[in-house]
Amino acid sequence: MTPVLVGQYNTLKVSRKVDFGFYMDDGAEGILLPKRFAPRTLRIGDELSVFVYHDSDNRLIATTQKAKATVGEIVKMKAISITGLGAFLDWGLMKDLFVPKSKQLGGMREGAEYLVKLYIDEMTGRVAATEKIESLLSNEALTVKEKDIVDLLVYRQSELGYVMIINNQHTGILHSNEVFTALHIGDKMEGFIKTIRPDNKIDVVLGKPGFQKVEDEAEKILRLLQENDGYLPYHDKSDPQEIYDFFGMSKKTFKMTTGGLYKQQKIAFTKTGIQLIAG
Numbered sequence: 001m002t003p004v005l006v007g008q009y010n011t012l013k014v015s016r017k018v019d020f021g022f023y024m025d026d027g028a029e030g031i032l033l034p035k036r037f038a039p040r041t042l043r044i045g046d047e048l049s050v051f052v053y054h055d056s057d058n059r060l061i062a063t064t065q066k067a068k069a070t071v072g073e074i075v076k077m078k079a080i081s082i083t084g085l086g087a088f089l090d091w092g093l094m095k096d097l098f099v100p101k102s103k104q105l106g107g108m109r110e111g112a113e114y115l116v117k118l119y120i121d122e123m124t125g126r127v128a129a130t131e132k133i134e135s136l137l138s139n140e141a142l143t144v145k146e147k148d149i150v151d152l153l154v155y156r157q158s159e160l161g162y163v164m165i166i167n168n169q170h171t172g173i174l175h176s177n178e179v180f181t182a183l184h185i186g187d188k189m190e191g192f193i194k195t196i197r198p199d200n201k202i203d204v205v206l207g208k209p210g211f212q213k214v215e216d217e218a219e220k221i222l223r224l225l226q227e228n229d230g231y232l233p234y235h236d237k238s239d240p241q242e243i244y245d246f247f248g249m250s251k252k253t254f255k256m257t258t259g260g261l262y263k264q265q266k267i268a269f270t271k272t273g274i275q276l277i278a279g
Contacts, residue, residue, distance in 0.1 A: 001027040004060070006052055007071030007118060007127035012062065014046050024050060024062050033062040054126045055095055068092040074117045074133055074153055074168050076186025079108045089116065089129060103130035115155070115186055117168070139170050139200040144193050147209045152191040154183050164191070164204050172202030179206075180244045217249050217257045222266065222276070230276035235269065 004010050004026045012024035012031070022038055023030030033050060042048065050062035051070075068091055069075040077089040080096060087108040088096035099108065099116060108114060108131075116129035117136055130136075144150055144166060152174070153165040161176040162183055172193070174183075195203040208216060224247070225232055234243055240251040247254055258274055261267045268275045 001025075004031065004052055005071075006054070006060070006125065007067075007120060009049050009051050009070065010062075011047055011049050014042060014044050014048065017044055024048070026060070031060045031062045033064070037062075037064045039064070051093070053093065053095065054124075058124070058126070063093060065093050069118050071118045071120055071127055072168060074115060074165055075188075076113050076115050077129070078113045079110055082108060082110050089114070097127065097129050099129045099131060103128070103132055105131045113186065115153075133165075137165065137169065137171050139202065142196065142200055142202075143167065143169060144196075144202075146193050146196055148193045149208060150191060150193060150204070152189050152204060152206070154185050154187045156185065166193075166202065166204065170202060172204040174204050174206065178250075180240070180250045181248075217247075217253055218261055220247065220249075221254075221257055221261065221274075225267070225274065225276040230278075231270075231273060233273040235273055 004012070012026065014022050014033075015025040015030050016023045020032075021035040022033045022042060024033055031052060033048075039048070048064070050064060051067050052060055052062050053067075055061040068077060077091065077097065079087045080090050081088045084101075086098055086100040087104065088098055091097040097118070099114075114131055115133065116131050117133045118127055118129050120126070121128045150166050151168070153168075155163040155165045155171065157163075158173065160173050161179060162174045164172050164174050166172050174191070189206055190208075191204045191206045192209040193202060194205045194209075197203075232246075234246065234254070236255055238251070243249065243251045243254050249257070258267060258269075262269060266277055268277055
């Protein structure tokens with residue numbers, strides 16, 4: 001049987017039912033899924049995806065609640081209570097996520113939000129979080145290559161733009177000239193690896209790479225034209241921010257995409273905008 005991973009989602013089979021819930025098969029005594037988190041139609045023998053963590057009595061517990069992050073992920077969370085030993089963050093579960101005082105950068109305040117990484121505490125086996133994530137990020141051994149689609153998280157601002165965390169492992173730069181919307185620390189989004197330099201420094205871009213990105217944007221422009229009676233008042237002289245606000249793309253991408261649609265004879269350029277050509 002596959003070992004149960006604490007701080008992760010596991011697909012487990014219901015082994016038995018009790019008055020206060022169901023026990024999920026873990027190859028041993030079972031892990032309790034409290035009745036209030038069990039689907040009404042759940043039966044013995046059914047398989048169910050559950051999140052597994054330790055309760056206040058250090059017992060493994062299963063839940064169908066959605067945790068805001070799993071072990072290994074970096075995420076922004078709000079501190080909801082502070083004690084002498086550490087802080088507790090809103091994790092989206094019944095039990096809050098603990099950040100030991102030794103894992104904080106400058107002391108946490110109730111109500112403030114912090115970027116943390118989830119890990120398994122070696123002493124207790126419980127899920128905990130650390131604010132000290134800089135040392136956990138490395139570009140020495142890269143697991144990505146150019147044009148790979150990756151998960152990005154806004155880490156901090158820099159002179160060049162934004163330092164982004166890539167797949168919870170590496171860091172890269174999103175240059176200011178590639179940013180066309182407001183970004184905030186902790187924001188998550190999809191992007192791709194634009195360039196990997198000889199020293200393993202990475203440049204990233206939001207969206208999808210190459211022709212796939214243009215194809216997706218072309219479909220968007222055609223859809224928006226259809227939804228607006230075949231005409232939109234945007235062209236190569238339009239303000240870049242207006243284009244981004246309406247289409248969700250940079251002016252450069254807009255011009256490249258509409259140029260492709262024009263060559264395919266799907267749209268026409270007018271003095272004041274773009275016109276859909278009836279097919």
